Amino acid sequence: MIAKTPKPSYYAVIFTSMRTINDKGYAETAELMVQLAEQQSGFLGVESAREDLGITVSYWQDLESIRAWKMNAEHQLAQRKGHQLWYQHFKVRIAKVERDYEK
């Protein structure tokens, strides 16, 4: 469940969100987006948890692979629905992972 990412540096997209009460199609789309992301060039892993706040961190080789995923047609449709239906608020932060350690 903790993503097995390579040695830094690489990139993280930190997606933090508060949902609406509208969950029509949400779970299916969220699962499909993870499956699709896993097939993208430069995808390194994803970690996700939700209580009131949801946090999904996806890891990518470089900014170009993040950009390509953002532009993916199915992902664009999901983003539009997320914006209109599923998320009250969200914040996306794009960050360069410089260092890591683990137990």
Add this chain to the structure above:
Amino acid sequence: MIAKTPKPSYYAVIFTSMRTINDKGYAETAELMVQLAEQQSGFLGVESAREDLGITVSYWQDLESIRAWKMNAEHQLAQRKGHQLWYQHFKVRIAKVERDYEK
């Protein structure tokens, strides 16, 4: 609940963890560490969610403020207990937030 961070750049510490079944003192310490972190110089915000996987992302002005927090005496004690008692596995990633957008 979504952290109100300033314009990039700043830093994110992405802490991903799998807990043990030992929760003695865990919740109190976790809450205390958030309170303490909020008092540190350079602290910008924190976001947290747990299902099986726990994700806590804290935001900091610079690497120096992250280092100072890591070295804080009470935090060091909590880190030791976390390592020995509360976490099966964890991963810490230190990342420079270069860009953000939101709804």
